[in-house]
Amino acid sequence: MEDRDGSRKELEAPDDMGLNLMEMLKAFEYEILATCGGMALCGTCHVKILAGGENLPEQSDAELDMLDLIPDSESNSRLSCQLQVNDTLEGCTFQICGSLSDD
Template identity: 40%
Template sequence: MPKAIYIEANGAQYEVDVEVGQNFMEAATENMIDGIIGECGGVCSCATCHVYVDPEWLAKLPPVGDMEESMLDMANDPQDNSRLSCQLEMTAELDGIILRLPVSQF
């Protein structure tokens, strides 16, 4: 099964099995990764699943949609590599993806 690596702002690192087709917010909350809240349940109406995608993975992701872009404007400390983990699904190509968590989602 493909894996995602979540790295908290304090450096704690978690390697999680993620089923192909599952979004990274669901995988994080199911595995109790602190820092991913997913307040809206994954419908892209909040920014509490904000992550920083390591740059080498960005080209493998689908482009940011209009709704996600609007929500990222509300995220805490957005960067060029910011994404909402509810909008990103695991694929075989993303095995080993590194997702860094912000200091806070608020």
């Protein structure tokens, strides 16, 4: 996981707790607002895939609709709240992008 300052850390998380990636990042105390709590409504848990991710599930319509509205999203953008923590995340490198400002 690459944080906003560029620092990278390898994270290990259990895949049997029904966590999504956003919840996992919060558990690791990354700064993420996740205002809407995981409903793909606020876009503040935005991450970009830097490497890997071939096995990730396709985006749902709700996720694509929100990604459309995030000004800095790109083709490798995902909402971390829509990614379940399981084997598909193995070996992926993500960059945290979600906005923090509340003004």
